[in-house]
Amino acid sequence: MGGGSTGRPPADENELIRNRRGKLARLRERGEDPFSITGYSRTHLAAEVRDSFGTLEGATVRVAGRLMARRRHGKATFADLRDGSGTIQLLFRVDQLGEERYRGLDDLDDGDIVGAEGEVMKTRAGEITVAAAGLSLLAKALRPLPEKWHGLRDVELRYRRRYLDLIANEETRRAFEVRSRLIASIRRFLDERGFLEVETPMMQSVAGGALARPFVTHHNALDIDLHLRIATELHLKRLVVGGMERVYEIGRVFRNEGVSTQHNPEYTLLEAYQAYADYRDIMELTESMVARAAEEVLGTPKVTYQGQEVDFTPPWHRVAWTEAVTARTDLTPEELQSKEAARQACERLGLPADPELHLSTMVDNIFERFVQPTLIAPAFVTDYPTPVSPLAKAHGDRPELAQRFEPFAGGMELGNAFSELNDPDEQRRRFEEQARSRAAGDEEAHPMDDDFLLALEYAMPPTGGLGIGIDRLVMLLTDSASIRDVILFPQMRPESKQPTPPADQTGSEA
RNA sequence: GAGCCGUUAGCUCAGUUGGCAGAGCACCGGACUUUUAAUCCGGGUGUCCUGGGUUCGAAUCCCAGACGGCUCACCA
Numbered sequence: 001m002g003g004g005s006t007g008r009p010p011a012d013e014n015e016l017i018r019n020r021r022g023k024l025a026r027l028r029e030r031g032e033d034p035f036s037i038t039g040y041s042r043t044h045l046a047a048e049v050r051d052s053f054g055t056l057e058g059a060t061v062r063v064a065g066r067l068m069a070r071r072r073h074g075k076a077t078f079a080d081l082r083d084g085s086g087t088i089q090l091l092f093r094v095d096q097l098g099e100e101r102y103r104g105l106d107d108l109d110d111g112d113i114v115g116a117e118g119e120v121m122k123t124r125a126g127e128i129t130v131a132a133a134g135l136s137l138l139a140k141a142l143r144p145l146p147e148k149w150h151g152l153r154d155v156e157l158r159y160r161r162r163y164l165d166l167i168a169n170e171e172t173r174r175a176f177e178v179r180s181r182l183i184a185s186i187r188r189f190l191d192e193r194g195f196l197e198v199e200t201p202m203m204q205s206v207a208g209g210a211l212a213r214p215f216v217t218h219h220n221a222l223d224i225d226l227h228l229r230i231a232t233e234l235h236l237k238r239l240v241v242g243g244m245e246r247v248y249e250i251g252r253v254f255r256n257e258g259v260s261t262q263h264n265p266e267y268t269l270l271e272a273y274q275a276y277a278d279y280r281d282i283m284e285l286t287e288s289m290v291a292r293a294a295e296e297v298l299g300t301p302k303v304t305y306q307g308q309e310v311d312f313t314p315p316w317h318r319v320a321w322t323e324a325v326t327a328r329t330d331l332t333p334e335e336l337q338s339k340e341a342a343r344q345a346c347e348r349l350g351l352p353a354d355p356e357l358h359l360s361t362m363v364d365n366i367f368e369r370f371v372q373p374t375l376i377a378p379a380f381v382t383d384y385p386t387p388v389s390p391l392a393k394a395h396g397d398r399p400e401l402a403q404r405f406e407p408f409a410g411g412m413e414l415g416n417a418f419s420e421l422n423d424p425d426e427q428r429r430r431f432e433e434q435a436r437s438r439a440a441g442d443e444e445a446h447p448m449d450d451d452f453l454l455a456l457e458y459a460m461p462p463t464g465g466l467g468i469g470i471d472r473l474v475m476l477l478t479d480s481a482s483i484r485d486v487i488l489f490p491q492m493r494p495e496s497k498q499p500t501p502p503a504d505q506t507g508s509e510a
Numbered sequence: 511g512a513g514c515c516g517u518u519a520g521c522u523c524a525g526u527u528g529g530c531a532g533a534g535c536a537c538c539g540g541a542c543u544u545u546u547a548a549u550c551c552g553g554g555u556g557u558c559c560u561g562g563g564u565u566c567g568a569a570u571c572c573c574a575g576a577c578g579g580c581u582c583a584c585c586a
Contacts, residue, residue: 016519076542077543078548110536149534155579212585258584261580483586
């Protein structure tokens with residue numbers, strides 16, 4: 001980006017910013033514009049200096065990072081420098097830098113990006129330190145950092161200005177490191193099992209593969225509306241038809257639904273498909289993958305989530321959906337199959353019991369209220385009703401039940417998996433059934449997808465498929481109560497300039 | 511979408527019954543060559559979220575709005 005040297009100061013200028021801009025102006029007058037510097041060759045990271053003190057003592061190193069604190073003592077000044085690896089202390093002494101360059105420290109502020117060159121030493125107090133003989137200001141921070149002791153607590157600021165959250169809060173840095181390492185671990189696991197990572201379209205004419213409302217956008221040149229994907233499922237299964245027998249994608253999907261501590265409109269979904277496998281094989285894959293990821297990222301398969309222990313060590317508990325509900329309520333399996341009985345049950349249990357509600361919605365509410373919160377230890381809930389599983393193969397002997405499971409842990413739903421329905425005619429019937437729900441007003445019913453049906457007609461091998469919400473898994477591994485704490489830039493309303501509403505519109509009707 | 515709660519200095523937070531706007535850190539000035547939440551002396555830097563209203567007087571009470579958090583509803 002271009003831009004001259006006459007940038008306008010922001011409107012929210014205050015004394016602190018004026019001071020820093022004044023220092024920048026002085027530096028420029030001396031011909032030391034920090035923003036003209038294009039690089040700084042480091043020899044060591046902060047952590048390397050500290051870890052290798054034994055061999056580095058007395059050696060000259062070059063380090064660079066953000067100035068986090070300064071402690072001035074007249075003719076000596078200590079500073080904490082933080083880079084991506086950690087923190088290292090710098091020592092500036094007037095007898096080492098000379099009067100003039102020592103005075104130059106006056107133009108430094110906490111938050112500035114600096115490079116320092118000097119000998120590695122240890123102070124009287126035992127702190128490993130770089131005694132700086134050279135100092136370069138590499139970028140000037142024009143705004144003060146959040147307070148160093150309490151960090152940045154304001155959640156709105158933490159989300160809107162995540163960079164400040166990352167600078168100020170160690171636990172935030174850690175959470176996103178865990179997130180990155182978790183995804184890397186999952187990739188390694190799947191790669192080792194022979195899966196290919198692929199990328200499928202985010203913009204789709206038909207947004208299928210899940211039951212959710214899509215975002216709509218428009219392609220100008222083609223003059224067509226497109227939907228942002230709500231899942232990767234149907235494209236990945238096309239690839240299985242094409243002979244890619246083990247494929248996965250880790251990518252963002254977009255669902256036009258509300259936000260909550262467990263929902264962000266865009267979130268990261270892992271989907272994996274394995275030919276010649278069924279949902280039982282996928283259970284094994286799921287528990288092995290998650291347990292190993294926890295082990296690799298945290299060093300243990302056991303985590304504490306919101307005060308409760310969650311142990312990912314396989315095998316996870318398995319319980320059929322109907323049994324899970326009947327065990328936690330006084331309902332019978334029959335009451336879960338008749339709309340009127342379920343409605344009366346909901347009424348009795350204090351759940352929404354509107355006659356308009358679908359059977360599937362009501363029984364789902366019952367499950368969510370009475371079963372899901374109890375699923376703290378990792379568990380697979382299996383054999384969901386077929387009508388709410390339009391893409392899953394049914395049991396041969398129990399056509400009303402799908403070969404499907406959902407993994408739960410910490411009281412959260414982590415994903416969805418099944419033996420993929422590969423009978424094109426049956427899939428068409430399921431889509432038609434969904435189309436009827438849609439016509440009846442269910443905006444989340446699965447849309448008809450003729451192109452996908454065409455692919456199935458060329459034969460897809462029996463296949464097991466899995467979807468895992470990566471964000472929720474990260475929540476578990478980082479003990480985060482809100483999904484926003486594991487998404488770098490969670491969805492927020494734009495900050496409005498608050499266009500003052502025309503107050504007291506005398507003489508004007510709204 | 512509904513209910514409850516919150517918004518005060520750059521940051522973290524106090525603010526009593528409606529009566530001059532407060533503290534710590536940061537910052538500014540001064541002292542200090544081994545500190546590490548450095549210390550010591552001096553200095554308060556503000557659209558009390560916004561707009562109305564009540565009142566002699568509003569950060570405080572009332573109304574409306576903005577943004578956020580939590581809970582519920584819908585979803586993963």
